[in-house]
Amino acid sequence: MSSWSELKRYHxxxxxEPIIMEMGRxxxxxxxxxxxxxxxxxxxxxxxxxxxxxMRRRVPPKLPQLAQPQVLRHYLRLSQQTLGMExxxxxxxxTCTMKYSPKVNEEFVRQTAHLHPLQxxxxxxxxxxxxxxxxxxxxxxxxxxxxxxxxxxxxxEAVFTNALIIGEYxxxxxxxxxxxxxxxxxxxxxxxxAAPATAxxxxxxxxxxxxxxxxxxxxxxxxxxxxxxxLMVTNPEDTGIFNPExxxxxxxxxxxxxxCAYDQANANAILGVTSARDADFDMCFFNLHKTxxxxxGGEGPGCGAIGVKEELASFLPVPxxxxxxxxxxxxxxxxxxxxxxxxxxxxxxxxxxxxxxxxSMGSDGLREVAEISALNNSYLDKKLLTIQGVTKPYGVxxxxxxxxxxxxxxxxxxxxxxxxxxxxxxxxxxQSYFTSHAPxxxxxxFTPEPCETYSKADIDYWSSVIRKVxxxxxxxxxxxxxxxxxxxxxxxxETHLDDPARWAxxxxxxVRKRTESGKIKVNPP
Amino acid sequence: MLAEIGATNIxxxxxxxxxxxLRLKRPMNLPNALPSEYDLMKHVQGILSHNRTCEEFLxxxxxxxxxxxxxxxxxxxxxxxxxxxxxxxxxxxxxxxxQSFFEFQSMLGELVGMDVVGIPTYDWGASAANAIRxxxxxxxxxxxLISRNVSPQRLAIIRNFCQQNEMPGHIKTGVLNSNLEDGxxxxxxxxxxxxxxTAAVYFENPSYLGxxxxxxxxxxxxxxxxxxxxxVGVDPISLGVLAPPSEYGADIACGDIQPLGIHMxxxxxxxxxxxxxxxxxxxxxxxxxxxxxxxxxxxxxxxxGHCKFDRTSFVGREKGKDWxxxxxxxxxxxxxxxxxxxxxxxxxxxxxxxxxKSHYAAKRLSxxxxxxxxxxxxxxxxxxxxxxxxxxxxxxxxxxHNIFGGKDISSEFPEFGQSSIYSVTEMHSAQDIEKLARSxxxxxx
Numbered sequence: 001m002s003s004w005s006e007l008k009r010y011h012x013x014x015x016x017e018p019i020i021m022e023m024g025r026x027x028x029x030x031x032x033x034x035x036x037x038x039x040x041x042x043x044x045x046x047x048x049x050x051x052x053x054x055m056r057r058r059v060p061p062k063l064p065q066l067a068q069p070q071v072l073r074h075y076l077r078l079s080q081q082t083l084g085m086e087x088x089x090x091x092x093x094x095t096c097t098m099k100y101s102p103k104v105n106e107e108f109v110r111q112t113a114h115l116h117p118l119q120x121x122x123x124x125x126x127x128x129x130x131x132x133x134x135x136x137x138x139x140x141x142x143x144x145x146x147x148x149x150x151x152x153x154x155x156x157e158a159v160f161t162n163a164l165i166i167g168e169y170x171x172x173x174x175x176x177x178x179x180x181x182x183x184x185x186x187x188x189x190x191x192x193x194a195a196p197a198t199a200x201x202x203x204x205x206x207x208x209x210x211x212x213x214x215x216x217x218x219x220x221x222x223x224x225x226x227x228x229x230x231l232m233v234t235n236p237e238d239t240g241i242f243n244p245e246x247x248x249x250x251x252x253x254x255x256x257x258x259x260c261a262y263d264q265a266n267a268n269a270i271l272g273v274t275s276a277r278d279a280d281f282d283m284c285f286f287n288l289h290k291t292x293x294x295x296x297g298g299e300g301p302g303c304g305a306i307g308v309k310e311e312l313a314s315f316l317p318v319p320x321x322x323x324x325x326x327x328x329x330x331x332x333x334x335x336x337x338x339x340x341x342x343x344x345x346x347x348x349x350x351x352x353x354x355x356x357x358x359x360s361m362g363s364d365g366l367r368e369v370a371e372i373s374a375l376n377n378s379y380l381d382k383k384l385l386t387i388q389g390v391t392k393p394y395g396v397x398x399x400x401x402x403x404x405x406x407x408x409x410x411x412x413x414x415x416x417x418x419x420x421x422x423x424x425x426x427x428x429x430x431q432s433y434f435t436s437h438a439p440x441x442x443x444x445x446f447t448p449e450p451c452e453t454y455s456k457a458d459i460d461y462w463s464s465v466i467r468k469v470x471x472x473x474x475x476x477x478x479x480x481x482x483x484x485x486x487x488x489x490x491x492x493x494e495t496h497l498d499d500p501a502r503w504a505x506x507x508x509x510x511v512r513k514r515t516e517s518g519k520i521k522v523n524p525p
Numbered sequence: 526m527l528a529e530i531g532a533t534n535i536x537x538x539x540x541x542x543x544x545x546x547l548r549l550k551r552p553m554n555l556p557n558a559l560p561s562e563y564d565l566m567k568h569v570q571g572i573l574s575h576n577r578t579c580e581e582f583l584x585x586x587x588x589x590x591x592x593x594x595x596x597x598x599x600x601x602x603x604x605x606x607x608x609x610x611x612x613x614x615x616x617x618x619x620x621x622x623x624q625s626f627f628e629f630q631s632m633l634g635e636l637v638g639m640d641v642v643g644i645p646t647y648d649w650g651a652s653a654a655n656a657i658r659x660x661x662x663x664x665x666x667x668x669x670l671i672s673r674n675v676s677p678q679r680l681a682i683i684r685n686f687c688q689q690n691e692m693p694g695h696i697k698t699g700v701l702n703s704n705l706e707d708g709x710x711x712x713x714x715x716x717x718x719x720x721x722x723t724a725a726v727y728f729e730n731p732s733y734l735g736x737x738x739x740x741x742x743x744x745x746x747x748x749x750x751x752x753x754x755x756x757v758g759v760d761p762i763s764l765g766v767l768a769p770p771s772e773y774g775a776d777i778a779c780g781d782i783q784p785l786g787i788h789m790x791x792x793x794x795x796x797x798x799x800x801x802x803x804x805x806x807x808x809x810x811x812x813x814x815x816x817x818x819x820x821x822x823x824x825x826x827x828x829x830g831h832c833k834f835d836r837t838s839f840v841g842r843e844k845g846k847d848w849x850x851x852x853x854x855x856x857x858x859x860x861x862x863x864x865x866x867x868x869x870x871x872x873x874x875x876x877x878x879x880x881x882k883s884h885y886a887a888k889r890l891s892x893x894x895x896x897x898x899x900x901x902x903x904x905x906x907x908x909x910x911x912x913x914x915x916x917x918x919x920x921x922x923x924x925x926h927n928i929f930g931g932k933d934i935s936s937e938f939p940e941f942g943q944s945s946i947y948s949v950t951e952m953h954s955a956q957d958i959e960k961l962a963r964s965x966x967x968x969x970x
Contacts, residue, residue: 012618019818019827020628020865030866031596033875037955040885047766047877050884052739052902055730055768060869061635068598071865075602075858081621084610088618096612104562106604108569109790113595114578116586117792118932120924123577127791130572141553153647156838156850167689176691194838194848198658199685200692203843244544273539274547289851296612298622299644299814299854301793340681343589343648344792352569360565362558371535378530378538398541423617432615438840456526488620489821492828496819500805503817503832505627505641506634509803510818 007461007468010429011486013080020074021507024066031068062508081488082298083431089458091380092425092433094402094447095189095238097268097290102360105293105353112352117344121329127348128328132321134355135307142366143264143284144277145307150288150346151317155265156191157341158285158304159232162261163199164338165283165308165315166230169259172336179229183253185215187237187404190437192263196232208441213241213394217248224256234263235279236270238437238447240377240399250280259283259312267291268451269374269401272367276307283308292354303350317341372452373401376459380450383463389413389470393442402449404442407470411444416473416480418444423491424472424483428465579789579929583957587906587948588733588932589649589676589781590789593762594952596866599786603859616829623829626816626854629861633798636761636864636872637778638769640803643813645782645796645853650682652779652797653727653758655847658686659777659799659810660725660754661696662846668697669725670718672710674732675758677937683727686847696724705940708736708900710744719751725777729758730767734938734946735883735906737767745774761785761798763904765869766876777801786863787856796853796860809836812847875951879905883949886958890947893962895969899941908934910944911969919968920945926964 048056066074083090090098112127121128135148152158163182170176182196183204193203204223206215214237231253236242243249250260262276262284268291276284288294289302296302308316318337319330330345361369381403384390389410392403411417422432436445450459472480484490496502501517504510532538539548559565584592602608608622616623630642646652657669669687671680680698687696699718702711710728719726726748730738738744745755756777757770762784770778778800787794801807808815817832831837838845867875887898887907895912909931911919920930931945938944949958 012620016826017624019624019631020861021631024868029868029871030598031871033871033878034594034951034954036878036881039955040881044881044885044888047880050880050902051766051904052737054739054742054773055737057764057766057768057873058772060873061632061638061764061769063632063635063864063867063869063872065868065870066865068866071862072598072601074865075598075625075862076605078621078625079602079605079607081619081624082607082611083614083618084605084607085612086606086610090612093612093614098610098612101610102562104566107566108573111570111573111576111578112790112793113788114580114592115576115791116579116584116592116789116929117590118586118588119577119579119582119584119929120920123582123924123929124791126573126576129575130569137556141555153651153853154851156848157647157651160848164685167692171689171691176689180692190838190842190845191848191850193842194845197843197845198847200688200694205842242542244542244547247544247547270543272549272553274543274549278547278549287851295610296851297853297855298608298611298619298858299613300647300851301796301853301855302851339685340650340678341685342682343650343676343678343795347793348791349793356565356569359556359559359568360562362560363553363555365558365560366553366555374538374542375526375530375535378532379526382530398538400542422615426617430618431611432618434613438842484617487617489617489826489828490823492616492821492830493819494830497817497830497832497834500808502819503808505630505643505803505815505817505832506639507627507631507818508634509640512640 007428007464012488014488015077015081017074017077019507020064024064026065028065028067030066030071088429088431089454089462090431091448091450091454091462092431094434094449096434097449097451099293099451100453101293101295101353105356108352108356109349112349125328128321130352130355132323132328134351138358139305139307142271142275143307144275145284146310147313147316148305148307149316149320150303150305150351151342152304152306153342153347154300154302155287155304156195158306159191159263160195160199161306161317161341162283162285163196163201165312166259167199168315168338169312170229179227181227181229183223183228183231185233185237186439186441187239188234188263189238189265192232192234201229211395213239213396214243217245220249220252224252226256228253228256228258230259230261232261232263234266236266236400239394239404240402241394241396242400246279265290266401269370271370273370282312288350288354293357294350294353301347301350303347319345369452376450376454377401380448380459380463384466387467387470389473402447404436404445404447406442407444410470410473414473414477416477418446420480421469424469424480425465426484427486430462430465582927582929583960584929585931585947585961586929588946590792590795591784591948591950592789592952593784593950595786595788598866599859599862602862603855608855608858623816625858625861627818627829629857630816632861632864633761634800636764637759637800638771639778639800641808642798642800643811643815645798645857646813647852648795648797649758649781650679652799653679654683654686655812656756656777656779656799657683657725657727658847660756662810663806664724664752666722666724668699668722669727670699670701670723672701672728673703674708674734674736675729676733707902708732708734709738709740712743715744715747719747721751723751723753725754725756727756731760731763731904734908735903736900737902737904741773763876765872766880767904782856782860785860787859796856809833810846814849878951882953883907886949889958889962893965893969896965905950906946906948908941908944909947910941914969916943916945922968923964928961928964
């Protein structure tokens with residue numbers, strides 16, 4: 001199964017592109033701007049006198065000067081040095097749901113390019129209909145929530161919005177000063193801690209029971225009090241473990257007067273199986289760029305669609321899309337609203353792709369998405385657990401959508417840890433995998449998520465690479481330790497990244513530091 | 526596969542994982558699926574056909590999302606599947622993405638005149654809010670003074686990030702009066718309101734009303750006198766003709782990159798940025814991913830990685846600097862392509878063209894009876910005041926002429942009466958401006 005010959009001979013593109021700041025030649029241009037007509041010039045004269053002398057740019061910005069083909073070639077080469085999910089078997093990026101987004105959706109997106117968000121409603125009926133129907137026809141049935149907003153630009157901003165709604169709710173009841181604690185779990189995404197903290201809440205993190213992988217009910221009971229503002233948790237958690245007591249959790253939090261927000265970033269394998277309403281949550285969110293197929297864009301643009309129960313609908317950010325039976329409207333007149341989270345009303349193209357994808361699936365299709373994801377996960381699990389050095393912490397056999405494995409045994413046996421393995425798998429044409437967010441409760445972690453996009457052959461290949469690299473760790477650890485060998489670059493020097501004398505976020509900083517401290521080897525090309 | 530995992534059907538898997546009472550026992554009640562790509566296309570395009578676009582209509586809306594020309598190369602690169610469908614991979618698999626981010630940071634750094642720029646946040650509003658929280662963390666102070674002439678929706682976002690009054694970390698937001706004659710900050714008001722508790726002064730250049738803050742340097746000096754940070758929000762497309770914020774004392778700059786080669790996408794094209802001084806004091810408080818250049822095992826080879834990753838919520842959770850996550854990174858790559866295409870000459874010329882065309886438009890509109898232009902120092906956007914008719918009526922009339930009139934600010938800025946903000950970019954021709962003027966003339970009759 002794991003012989004070298006079965007794995008592809010691969011080498012990443014290696015163009016050795018210079019930094020664009022060093023490219024080109026004085027006087028070259030990539031684009032010519034639209035003409036300013038003579039009648040305009042004659043009428044108002046030269047442009048400079050429109051800017052107060054104190055505010056005029058005196059020194060031109062040192063942008064590179066290149067002709068169009070050279071700019072295009074440079075960025076095409078850089079794109080070739082990037083592994084999108086369409087180029088590789090992207091099972092490794094767990095918690096990210098690297099699923100295929102049908103190309104036809106990009107055709108739809110192009111039709112929104114020239115829409116301005118402040119256009120008269122009558123001229124935006126198409127996008128408003130999409131936004132309204134995606135909520136009312138799909139998300140409502142999938143989540144059991146009643147009203148939706150697409151304003152948050154990503155999952156973390158969605159959690160922030162839910163935290164603001166929790167705050168607004170308690171403020172309206174005159175309790176916010178007292179109720180300032182959000183309870184979350186260690187295996188919930190870090191945004192379930194960071195976003196409520198940004199909103200001003202104190203965060204209480206519950207740690208998992210060593211056997212079950214999720215915190216005990218006793219731990220939760222000890223944490224709740226009159227200070228509890230709410231619960232913000234992922235389920236299934238980033239370990240792929242579904243907390244079966246989740247309905248007890250919401251009951252306990254409700255009993256002390258808190259609200260419950262379900263982080264559904266890991267919802268791919270539970271679509272049509274179980275919902276936020278089933279577990280009695282008051283609100284939830286979905287990552288449309290994960291579960292609902294919009295491409296991830298190398299870290300966005302995304303959309304964290306939030307849903308709330310009717311009782312909380314008045315708190316949603318403005319505007320909310322409404323329908324009067326004939327026309328769609330943007331409703332700004334919502335006095336209890338938390339106001340604005342993002343400018344305008346969200347990433348319309350992301351909602352559009354999600355709608356188109358969900359329409360192509362329907363009820364049976366979405367349920368099948370969940371089932372295939374769960375099946376794939378169990379199948380990959382079976383494969384990986386036969387590999388020497390790989391273990392699965394916590395005594396829960398079945399995992400929903402992903403698993404957080406450990407290479408601790410591999411590390412103690414061979415000295416090769418998860419970061420070494422991660423560099424090495426790139427040599428076989430795989431995207432690097434996701435290890436873990438903090439806290440690192442699972443030592444030497446990796447977290448694959450084989451969603452419905454991936455075939456049996458894909459999963460076989462991916463697990464064969466892990467097997468191969470683990471075998472190498474035992475037989476020839478040096479090749480793993482010094483990896484990558486077939487990537488675009490060799491191992492980078494990470495110490496510079498945290499050293500104020502050497503870090504450089506811009507070319508100008510790099511040049512300055514190189515010049516200032518001639519002795520520091522920042523390695524001129 | 527079922528046999529391999531020792532299950533007879535998938536339902537059995539769910540029974541093992543999820544309690545019976547939490548499981549849905551019926552099919553979801555959803556619209557009938559359209560599995561055929563062609564059927565789906567007909568359906569979705571049928572709905573989208575109810576939109577009218579800024580290609581069909583003549584558009585003068587801006588106010589946070591602007592219609593600039595997007596070079597075909599920008600579209601081509603943004604649609605590259607490698608960039609579009611990648612996500613959170615590391616440098617060894619995604620070197621090209623990291624290098625593109627570094628180049629974005631480098632070129633934007635040239636425009637704003639600063640050494641540190643991060644990966645985009647969601648939009649200008651979020652970037653200003655993050656910058657203000659950054660300043661508050663630097664000094665531990667809990668008050669910020671904000672120019673009156675910032676976008677109200679941006680101010681609403683800032684206030685959400687500054688937390689509710691009851692919260693211990695609440696940052697008080699005070700608003701600075703502006704001079705009615707030119708829209709600049711009232712320096713006397715600033716000097717009255719600023720205290721040793723002020724973390725930052727935030728203003729925009731150009732402002733929401735399009736006006737240029739000619740005394741930016743004096744504003745920054747007052748801020749610095751009190752130990753506060755000067756934070757300036759900018760429209761990067763203006764920086765070929767307007768001074769970079771670093772030249773008039775900004776410690777942190779922010780703004781939106783949408784004008785740099787990114788379509789409006791009904792607001793989906795936004796992406797904020799945060800730039801700052803290359804000083805550890807600032808860098809450790811920066812909330813965004815910061816891509817640093819470094820070297821590798823191989824001589825002459827560049828590598829890239831995350832600077833001070835332990836700042837982020839991925840490591841620190843609630844102790845992280847705000848949070849990191851999915852934002853608008855694809856637009857950083859597109860903006861990089863745009864800045865490289867433009868070069869120093871292009872970025873100056875586009876700024877000049879916008880100045881000339883917008884001022885020509887203001888001049889022409891001021892000739893229309895019942896119309897006045899309160900400010901004459903502006904970039905790209907300007908306030909148009911109407912007498913005898915409401916903006917709502919005027920915009921409704923303009924719509925009949927296939928024109929999207931300016932953003933109505935009559936309730937946001939009642940001091941200007943019935944007014945709206947018109948945005949004129951390099952895309953507007955003399956003929957377009959003439960059509961607007963004639964349509965307004967017809968409307969104002």
